[in-house]
C-alpha cells in the first residue's frame with residue numbers, strides 16, 4: 295500500500311508489509327513459506343473487508359481526506375485524453391486551487407473543471423489546500439460558459455475543504471462568486487455532470503456541483519459544514535467531530551437516500567487511493583454512460599429538468615394555514 | 617478595533633437574542649457606539665442610532681413596517697414547517713425541540729415571512745428573514761418559501777424584494793440546507809430571464825449560505841449601514857489567517873468600497889430609493905415594443921449563447937486533425 299496511512303489502516307498496513315517482506319525473502323519454492331503466504335493473504339483480505347466494511351462516518355471523512363487519495367489531475371490524466379489546461383478568470387488572477395481545461399472523454403470534447411489539492415507541502419500551499427478564492431469560481435464559470443457556447447458538455451470534479459475564508463476572498467466577493475455559479479450552472483444549455491471525488495465542503499463544493507447528474511465516489515463525503523466546524527458551533531467543542539460527522543449524514547449512501555445525489559460510483563476495496571487505475575477506469579466507464587444518456591436530451595429539456603430537480607430539493611410538511 | 621469585535625469584549629452589542637428581552641427597558645445601549653439611548657425615541661427612529669447611524673436588528677414584522685405601505689401587507693405561504701429529516705441532535709440538544717422553542721419565542725413558523733404588499737403604491741412580492749428564529753438560518757422551509765416567493769413574482773411579473781438577515785445555512789438539516797442555495801439561485805435565474813426585477817436588501821447580519829446564494833444575486837443589492845455582511849464569519853477568518861482583520865472588515869461600507877453592493881441605504885431613505893429603483897426596473901412600453909420587434913436586449917447575452925450552443929455553433933467538418941474525432945462534427 296503506497297504512501298501514508300490512517301490509524302485504522304495500521305493493522306492492515308503492518309500485515310501487508312509483513313507479506314511483502316516474506317515474499318521478498320522466500321524465492322517462492324519453499325512450500326512452507328507458500329502456505330504461510332497464502333494464509334496471510336487470506337487473512338489480509340478478511341482484515342480489509344473488516345476494516346473498510348464497517349467504517350464510522352468520521353472514518354469515512356478521514357478516507358475522503360486521505361493524503362494519498364487521487365485528486366482532479368490524477369483523474370484527468372487517466373480518464374480523459376488531450377488535456378489542455380486553461381487559466382485565469384480574466385478579472386484578477388489564476389487560482390491554482392481550481393483547474394480547468396479542454397479534454398476528450400472517449401473521443402468526445404468536454405470541458406473538465408475541478409478543485410485541485412497539492413500532494414506535498416509546497417504544492418499544497420500553492421494550491422491553497424484546494425480552497426478556492428472567488429477568482430477560482432469565476433475561472434470555472436468562464437470555462438463553463440465557453441463550453442456552453444460551443445455545445446460542449448461539462449464535467450466537474452469536486453474535492454475541497456471549502457471556499458477559502460480569508461480577507462482577500464471576502465474583498466473580492468467570495469459569496470457573489472459562489473452565488474453566481476449556482477445561478478448560472480443551473481441554466482447552462484449543455485450536459486453538466488458533477489462528481490464529488492473527495493471532500494464536498496459546503497458552498498465551496500456546491501459552486502462546482504450544480505448539474506444534471508451529481509455523482510459521488512463511494513467514500514467521498516459532502517456536507518453543509520465540516521464535522522469540526524459543526525462540532526465547535528453546536529457542541530461547543532471541536533473534539534466532538536465524530537459525533538458531528540454522524541449527525542450530519544454525509545456519506546454517499548446518506549446523500550443518495552436523501553435524493554441529493556444521483557449515483558454512487560464504487561471504489562476499489564479500501565478506497566480510491568488503494569488502486570487509482572481501477573478507480574479511474576470505473577469513473578471513466580460511468581462518465582461515458584452518463585454522458586450518452588444526457589446527450590440524448592435536447593438542451594431545453596435538459597435545463598428544464600435540471601431546474602426542476604433543484605426546485606424539488608428539501609423536505610417540509612405543509613399544514614393548512616391557520 | 618471594529619465594532620463587531622467589541623461584541624466579544626463585553627460592550628454588549630445587539631440586544632442579545634430577541635428584542636423582547638429589552639422590551640421593558642427604558643434605555644438601550646447602542647451596539648455600535650455604546651451611546652445610551654432612550655428607547656421610545658429609538659423606536660421612532662426606526663431603530664437607527666442617532667449618533668452613529670448603526671441600524672439595530674429588528675424582527676421581520678417590524679421590518680415589513682419600514683418597507684411597505686401601511687396596511688398593504690398580506691402574508692403568503694403559511695403553514696410550512698420543518699421536518700427534522702435527520703432527527704438531528706447535538707448532545708442533548710434536539711433540533712426538533714429547538715424548532716418548537718423558536719416558534720414559541722418568535723411567533724414565527726420559520727426564519728422567513730413571505731407576502732404581497734406595496735411600496736409607494738407599486739405592488740411587490742416580499743420575503744423578509746428574521747434572525748430571531750434560529751439565527752435566521754436557511755433550511756428547507758426558508759428555501760421553499762423563498763422559492764415560492766420567486767414563483768409568485770414570476771407569475772405576477774411583480775418585483776421581488778428579499779430582506780436578508782441570516783447566519784447562513786441551517787446545519788441541522790445538513791445537505792438539504794446546502795441544496796437550498798442551489799434551489800433559490802437556480803430559480804432566480806428564471807426571474808432574470810423573464811426580466812422581472814429582484815432587489816436584495818442586506819441587513820445585520822447576512823453571512824454564509826444566504827449571502828452565497830440569493831442575497832448577492834439582486835439586480836440591485838442594497839445594504840443597511842454598518843451591517844455585517846460576508847461569506848465566512850469573522851471569527852473563522854481570524855482563526856484561519858491568524859492575524860488582525862482590517863478596520864471595518866465585512867461591513868456594508870467595506871462591501872461598497874470593494875464593489876460588492878450598489879448602495880448603502882439608510883432605513884429612512886429606503887422607500888425613496890426603492891421607489892426610484894422600481895420605477896426604473898420596469899419594462900417601458902417602448903422597450904417592450906423593441907423587444908417584440910426582435911431587437912437584442914442587453915440581457916440576451918446568455919440566451920444568445922444558448923442559441924449558439926445548440927443551433928448555430930459552427931461545426932468544423934474536418935476529416936482529419938484533432939477535430940476529426942468529434943462525434944458531433
Ligand SMILES: [Zn+2]
Nearest residue numbers: 646649665668
Ligand atoms: Zn450608535
